[in-house]
Amino acid sequence: MxxxxxxxxxxxxxxxxxxxxxxxxxxxxxxxxxxxxxxxxxxxxxxxxxxxxxxxxxxxxxxxxxxxxxxxxxxxxENSTNTPPxxxxxxxxxxxxxxxxxxxxxxxxxxxxxxxxxxxxxxxxxxxxxxxxxxxxxxxDRLRGDCEGVLMKREPATLALLLQAQQAKLDDVCEFVAKKLVEDNSIGDLKKQEEQFEQLDFSNQSRLYRHRILFLEDEQVKLDDTATLLYPLTKIATDLNHVDGL
Known part of the structure; x- marks a missing residue:
C-alpha cells in the first residue's frame, strides 16, 4: 500500500x-x-x-x-514585548x-x-x-569604467554628451569630450547652445575654455613652423626677381 x-x-x-x-x-x-x-x-x-x-x-x-x-x-x-516585532x-x-x-x-x-x-x-x-x-x-564604481569606455567612442562630440558625462561624474569622459568639442567649435559657437551650455558646471565650462586656449596655441605654433619653412623659399624668390630685374 x-x-x-x-x-x-x-x-x-x-x-x-x-x-x-x-x-x-x-x-x-x-x-x-x-x-x-x-x-x-x-x-x-x-x-x-x-x-x-x-x-x-x-x-x-x-x-x-x-x-x-x-x-x-x-x-x-518600541514594539518589543513577549511577541516578536x-x-x-x-x-x-x-x-x-x-x-x-x-x-x-x-x-x-x-x-x-x-x-x-x-x-x-x-x-x-x-x-x-x-x-x-x-x-x-x-x-x-563597478560600472563607471565600462560607461566611460562606451561614451568615449561616441561621435560626434556634443554638449549633450558632455552633460551626460557630467551627470554621471565621469571626469575622464568630460575631459575627453571637452577637448574634442573645441577642436571644431569656438566658445562663441558653443555658447549659442545656451540651454545646454548653462547646465554645465564651472568645472566643465573651465575645461572648454582651457582646451580652446591650448588648441589655439597649438595652431599658432603650427603656423609659426610653417612660416619658418616658407621663409627661405620667399627669400629665394625675391633674389630671383632681383636678378631678373637686372
Whole structure:
C-alpha cells in the first residue's frame, strides 16, 4: 500500500526558487529568492535584491539604507514585548525591508541591476544611456569604467554628451569630450547652445575654455613652423626677381 508523501512541517525550507529571467537569461528581479532581503520600490513596481549587495556596489544608497535600518530598529524597540516585532529586519529574507526610490525610472534601475548581478550584462551603446545617471547618483564604481569606455567612442562630440558625462561624474569622459568639442567649435559657437551650455558646471565650462586656449596655441605654433619653412623659399624668390630685374 503506497504511502502519501509526508507533509512539510511549518517553517521547513521550500528549497531554492528560480528567479524570473528575461529573454537573454538575465534576472528580472521580479520575484523574491530565498536570500533576497531588500525590495526596491520604483514607480510602484518591486525589485527584489540583496541589502549587502546594494550597500557594497551602490555607496550612494547607503545613507537611505542606513536610515531605513535605524527606523526599523527604532520601531522594533518600541514594539518589543513577549511577541516578536512585526517590522522588517535587515538581513531577514522572511521579512525584507522596502526602500521606495523617487526620481528614478524602473527600467533604468532594472538594467543597472542586470549589469551588477552575475552573470553581469555588459554595458554597451544600447544600454549606457539608461545607466549613466544612476552611476553618478549612486556612485557605482563597478560600472563607471565600462560607461566611460562606451561614451568615449561616441561621435560626434556634443554638449549633450558632455552633460551626460557630467551627470554621471565621469571626469575622464568630460575631459575627453571637452577637448574634442573645441577642436571644431569656438566658445562663441558653443555658447549659442545656451540651454545646454548653462547646465554645465564651472568645472566643465573651465575645461572648454582651457582646451580652446591650448588648441589655439597649438595652431599658432603650427603656423609659426610653417612660416619658418616658407621663409627661405620667399627669400629665394625675391633674389630671383632681383636678378631678373637686372
Amino acid at each position: 503506497s504511502k502519501k508523501p509526508a507533509a512539510k512541517k511549518e517553517g521547513q525550507s521550500k528549497g531554492p526558487s528560480a528567479p524570473a529571467k528575461d529573454d537573454q537569461g538575465y534576472s528580472n528581479f521580479s520575484v523574491p529568492e530565498d536570500t533576497t532581503n531588500l525590495i526596491l520600490v520604483v514607480e510602484n513596481k518591486k525589485l527584489y535584491v540583496h541589502r549587502d549587495m546594494m550597500m557594497v556596489e551602490c555607496p550612494g544608497l547607503r545613507e537611505k539604507l542606513n536610515a531605513l535600518q535605524e527606523q526599523d530598529e527604532s520601531t522594533g524597540n 512585526q517590522t522588517p529586519r535587515g538581513g531577514d529574507p522572511q521579512r525584507p525591508q522596502e526602500l521606495a526610490l523617487e526620481g528614478v525610472e524602473y527600467e533604468n534601475v532594472k538594467e543597472m541591476l542586470k549589469c551588477l548581478y552575475p552573470p553581469r550584462k555588459p554595458v554597451t551603446d544600447e544600454n549606457v544611456d539608461l545607466l549613466t545617471w544612476l552611476v553618478g547618483e549612486w556612485d557605482i
